[in-house]
Amino acid sequence: MSWETVIGLEIHAQLSTKSKLFSGGSTEFGAESNTHVDLVDMGLPGVLPVVNKEAFYKAIRFGLATGAEINQVSSFDRKNYFYPDLPKGYQITQMTKPIVEKGSIKVLTDEGEKLINITRAHLEEDAGKSIHDLFEGETGVDLNRAGTPLLEIVSEPEISSAKEAVAYFKAIRQLVTFLDICDGNMAQGSMRCDVNVSIKKSGDKELGTRAELKNINSFKFIEKAINYEIERQIRVIENGESVIQETRLYDSDKNETRSMRSKEEANDYRYFPCPDLLPVVISDKELQEIRDNLPELPEEKESRYVSEIGLEESEAKIISSSKAMANMFEEASSKTDDIKLVAKWLVGDISALLNKYNIEIDESNLSPENFGKLIERISDNTISGKIAKSVLEEVWDNGSDVDEIIQTKGLVQIQDESLLEDIARKVIDSNSDQVAAYRSGKDKLFGFFVGQVMKETQGKANPKSVNEILKKLLK
């Protein structure tokens, strides 16, 4: 029997505000435990939450960029549950009137472009952090994160494979980073996701019972967890049993999902309107201002790179694939006239290095200034492309200045034609067999002579001059 997979994602994106959603506590990551905790974050009696307007502005940016409806009047509700890292005993969230509804995003899949609808995106506060393994018989609680603004982005159940789920997540991550509303840092937990997975017989209208996979924070694990879960559900149904609606935890060490039923016991969040908070109103003027100041989006950048700068479409796609990459391109381009060469190096050697070390470009030692300088030295013929590769490697290792590397290592390209001619003659004189073979028609040997000259000059000869000189001498 063949099965169809139905997947919906709930992505939590931490909004990059300075302060928390309802207090003046700092949202800085990695601070000493419990130093960014305001009385409101503590849930002490007698305090009242006050809304951080910037969180709304950022959420609205996301709404506008996904063509969604913006609820200019939105409100907050309480979601009630007990857990030590939730001091108030409830989470403030937007249940009935979320700020953003009915958007969509284009996702690139193996079968081409697909539009995934976004049901809603609402604001809510994050919880603190529980530390279970540090203390004997006790759990430690750090409330630094409590109250940090999150945008929960809920997709329609329209995703049909693990790969597509990853593509959707990547598209959302790309968008929120371009919009400058979330840093997209998954290792620091700035983006996490819950995945709803169900299966149904091919062609069935009705959805199957879903399982929810909690808190997955890497692309790799999203794909693995979903694939495991699909197989598990097929196994369950083909054994004549039925899938239970439950929350499951993905264990990346064992590559399996496990029931968390213990925590699900009598799970009833008893949502009700938060009496501490009045409805938040966004004026037409505010909305217009946000619309007018929306940053350039990946698709817009891509087409501008092609139409205005003349990049190849494939280059434009790679460069606009992440905010960091686009920034590097635009900043380095301002340092040199040879913008196409900037693009060529970015999608070529630099992308290869990024893949090799599996990092983002803003995590590398390469600064836009230094990169621009490298391109400038290639295009003004100070160094050859080949030497530039070794310079890039050194910059990659320790971030040294390009000009300093060229100076101290004596890498300046040999432009002196008479010197190159002398070297070429020497190569020809000492390889008479190859010369004879070349002259009798073995054209491929030309590369051998070029290689020999390069070897003699430690790669510093200008390849164009070498070609011309050798052609002349070997005639």
Next chain:
Amino acid sequence: MDKKTVTTISYLSRLKIDSEKEQKIVKDLDNIIKFVDQLNDVDTSSIEPLTNPLEKTAKTRKDEVTAKNLKKELLEVAPSANEDYFLVPRVVE
């Protein structure tokens, strides 16, 4: 309202109910709900739900860090803490 519902609610709200009072609470809650249920007789289909009786809208604040580091003071008033964390009985996942 029955005994089972009361048990569930008491679990969710972490409020312990003495078994001898259980029957009385079932009856009390039942009466309260019946009383409030009268509201269902009113047709509200054309009325926007009221989220707050004040009929005002929220004051908001600018995105500024105003909180001081209160770590020492906050940990001191907690029922249990060490110098870095609030401590609670172990929560096993």
